[in-house]
Amino acid sequence: MDEGMDKTRLEEEAFELISYIIVSARNLLHEPARYGPIRLVDAASRLIGILVQHGLASGRLEEIRKRIEEGRLTGMGDEEERKSFLESLVLHLVEEVGPGLD
Amino acid sequence: MEVMEAIKSRRSIRKFTGQPVERETILKLLEAAVWAPSAGNGQTWRFVAVTDEKMVRKIKMFSPGLLGEPAAVIVIAQDMALVKRKGGQTGPESITKMDSAMAAQNILLAARAMSLGTCVIASFHPQAVGRLVKLPENILPHLLVSVGHPAKEPPPPPRLFEEIIWWEVYDG
Numbered sequence: 001m002d003e004g005m006d007k008t009r010l011e012e013e014a015f016e017l018i019s020y021i022i023v024s025a026r027n028l029l030h031e032p033a034r035y036g037p038i039r040l041v042d043a044a045s046r047l048i049g050i051l052v053q054h055g056l057a058s059g060r061l062e063e064i065r066k067r068i069e070e071g072r073l074t075g076m077g078d079e080e081e082r083k084s085f086l087e088s089l090v091l092h093l094v095e096e097v098g099p100g101l102d
Numbered sequence: 103m104e105v106m107e108a109i110k111s112r113r114s115i116r117k118f119t120g121q122p123v124e125r126e127t128i129l130k131l132l133e134a135a136v137w138a139p140s141a142g143n144g145q146t147w148r149f150v151a152v153t154d155e156k157m158v159r160k161i162k163m164f165s166p167g168l169l170g171e172p173a174a175v176i177v178i179a180q181d182m183a184l185v186k187r188k189g190g191q192t193g194p195e196s197i198t199k200m201d202s203a204m205a206a207q208n209i210l211l212a213a214r215a216m217s218l219g220t221c222v223i224a225s226f227h228p229q230a231v232g233r234l235v236k237l238p239e240n241i242l243p244h245l246l247v248s249v250g251h252p253a254k255e256p257p258p259p260p261r262l263f264e265e266i267i268w269w270e271v272y273d274g
Contacts (some may be wrong), residue, residue, distance in 0.1 A: 027166055
């Protein structure tokens, strides 16, 4: 794919993601509160998906996406499961960042 | 496939293979939908089957509950002008939503019997989706049903019979 086409495609995919986020914000005004975390995590996964498509993702981002996809099917059932799943994601991010100054 | 088997093995599918679904197959699902019961046999529902990949992507942009890449999306809508004429006050407020839900369930079970995956989506922006599929103002979308070949089937959540079913009188 040449650079111009790739930029156009990237803009289209970003537009789709932005629409998803804005419509989610609108709908969450009347939807169950537990949908909020699901939408945010899904947006993160979609963003990584776009970066992967354009060769801009890293191993660590793909790992986060993998964890989100796995957790989405099994870890979002009840409140405790959701909490545990999201907590494990946060702790994984901390591990990735590492303690202290580089 | 036996009806009970279809009922018990149906799952909400949020990951699809990307394999297309023939228009004839979608028509069978719509046939199942229109054989659902409706209040006063009103049949005030309207269906738009979206199979074009670009259109599916557009609908997805305005439907946060629509996950995965389905081969098709069925918009289940109601002709609210007709509902008002036929259904008095309860029609627009509640009954047509039940009619839409019963039509949706028929689609899900027919799809399951054909080894297709589906998911009912209520989380979408009705006006935006209505504009995308060019619905007139009096036709209001109630539900979306995504349709495709399932890539992954989630495990069945438990059903708590003893906590929800009573005979003759409620004794909870």
